Structure formats: C-alpha cells, structure tokens
Amino acid sequence: MQKKKLVIFSGAGMSAESGLKTFRDNDGLWENYRVEEVATPEAWERDPEMVLDFYNQRRKQVFDATPNKAHKIIAELETYFDVEVITQNIDNLHEKAGSSKVLHLHGELLKSRSTAYPFKTYAMDHPVINWGDTCEQGAQLRPHVVWFGEEVPNLGIGQQICEEADILIIIGTSLNVYPAANLIFFAPDKAPKFLIDPANISVRDLANLKIIQKKAEEGMEELKAILLERHL
Numbered sequence: 001m002q003k004k005k006l007v008i009f010s011g012a013g014m015s016a017e018s019g020l021k022t023f024r025d026n027d028g029l030w031e032n033y034r035v036e037e038v039a040t041p042e043a044w045e046r047d048p049e050m051v052l053d054f055y056n057q058r059r060k061q062v063f064d065a066t067p068n069k070a071h072k073i074i075a076e077l078e079t080y081f082d083v084e085v086i087t088q089n090i091d092n093l094h095e096k097a098g099s100s101k102v103l104h105l106h107g108e109l110l111k112s113r114s115t116a117y118p119f120k121t122y123a124m125d126h127p128v129i130n131w132g133d134t135c136e137q138g139a140q141l142r143p144h145v146v147w148f149g150e151e152v153p154n155l156g157i158g159q160q161i162c163e164e165a166d167i168l169i170i171i172g173t174s175l176n177v178y179p180a181a182n183l184i185f186f187a188p189d190k191a192p193k194f195l196i197d198p199a200n201i202s203v204r205d206l207a208n209l210k211i212i213q214k215k216a217e218e219g220m221e222e223l224k225a226i227l228l229e230r231h232l
C-alpha cells in the first residue's frame with residue numbers, strides 16, 4: 001500500500017530544545033539584533049563583515065547542536081509515512097536526525113554561495129566565512145541564506161508539496177513571515193492538520209486543524225501516538 005504523504009512545516013521552535021534561539025520569543029535573535037543590520041541585501045552592501053559575523057556565530061552554534069527528540073520522531077515517521085519536511089530553518093538538524101526529504105525555504109547555513117554566480121554553492125566543513133573568501137572566479141562568498149527582501153526560490157516546490165499533503169504538521173513557527181507562512185493554506189481542506197507550539201498561535205481559516213499547545217518534543221511524542229493509533 002502506498003504510504004500517505006505527511007508534510008511537516010517547521011520553524012525556529014523546532015530547534016529550540018536543541019539549544020538554538022528562535023527569532024521572536026523573549027530574548028530571541030531579533031530582540032538582540034536589528035534585522036535590517038544583519039539580514040538584508042542593504043546590510044550586506046553597508047557592512048558585509050557584520051553580516052558575516054552574525055551568520056558565523058549562528059553557524060558555530062549549529063555545528064555543535066544535535067537534533068532533539070522531535071527531529072528524531074519526524075525522521076522515524078518515515079517508517080510509516082512518505083514524510084516531506086519543509087523548513088524555514090537554516091540549520092541542518094532535520095538532516096542530522098535522518099530525515100531524507102528536507103526542503104529549506106530560507107536557505108542553508110552550512111553552505112556558502114558566490115556573490116557573482118548564485119548557482120555556485122559550497123558545502124562548508126568549517127564554521128566561518130571571512131571577508132576575502134572567494135569562489136574559484138574570485139567573487140566574495142556569502143551565506144547561502146534568504147535575506148529579507150530577497151526571493152524565496154523554493155516557494156513553488158513547497159507549494160506543490162503542500163498541495164499533495166494527506167496530513168500536515170505545523171511545528172515551532174510564529175507564522176509571521178511571508179510568503180513562507182502562506183504555504184500551509186495550500187494543503188487540501190480534507191487533510192488533517194496539527195499545530196504544535198507552546199504559544200497560542202492564531203490561525204484563521206485552516207480547515208481540519210487540531211492544536212497541541214506544547215513544546216516540540218512533548219508535542220511530537222503526543223502526535224506520534226495519535227498518528228499511529230488512529231492509523232491516519
């Protein structure tokens with residue numbers, strides 16, 4: 001029998017229990033940094049070394065981080081479902097946990113990219129991009145992340161995956177950032193949907209939604225039991 005397609009839409013809260021900060025919680029990254037100074041094309045024009053430093057710090061933390069129980073449960077669910085992860089996160093914890101299909105909407109911190117040849121990306125085995133590090137053609141390298149004001153190249157494929165969802169799980173995201181947050185509305189009305197987040201996230205007009213107001217690890221444990229017991 002063909003496995004049902006289980007689509008996960010994850011955000012920063014997914015990795016909170018792995019020790020990585022979210023953006024909009026108390027003491028989140030955007031409380032300590034100004035988005036315009038570190039995560040926009042204008043910031044890169046104005047002060048690239050500051051931008052590189054911001055992402056170098058993030059990358060060092062990701063190098064040391066390990067997947068939490070929620071990442072691992074999502075990977076395990078591949079035994080029962082055709083799992084596709086769509087993540088807003090730039091860390092690699094879904095992959096480290098063993099998930100085989102992961103689509104990054106906002107880029108990947110562990111890759112660098114040429115500023116002159118956007119299709120030239122490089123897997124990084126060390127945590128730092130320095131000002132002066134270049135591709136083979138001599139162009140400066142930048143983080144392979146999507147900055148505010150830039151296009152989201154994987155949006156179309158993300159939409160297609162959501163349209164095919166038999167079940168949708170939204171986890172650890174404030175759903176504040178568009179166009180990413182719109183993707184959940186492409187899942188069919190009839191598909192059961194679950195939202196796991198400790199905060200009271202308001203989602204309007206999403207059919208067939210059950211909210212599990214818990215942190216990722218506890219919430220995913222509960223949801224795994226629901227999925228397997230109910231043979232969804």
Ligand code: OAD
Nearest residue numbers: 011012013016022023024088172173174175177199215216
């Ligand atoms: P946010 O920081 O906006 O939201 C994080 C969510 O995680 C909130 O709803 C928290 O309640 C929840 N949360 C906190 N701890 C949690 C835990 N232990 N388990 C589960 N959930 C928890 O992060 P995102 O929604 O991911 O974009 O933000 C979206 C985008 O905004 C990011 O991809 C990034 C950021 O600016 C770019 O940089 C382009």
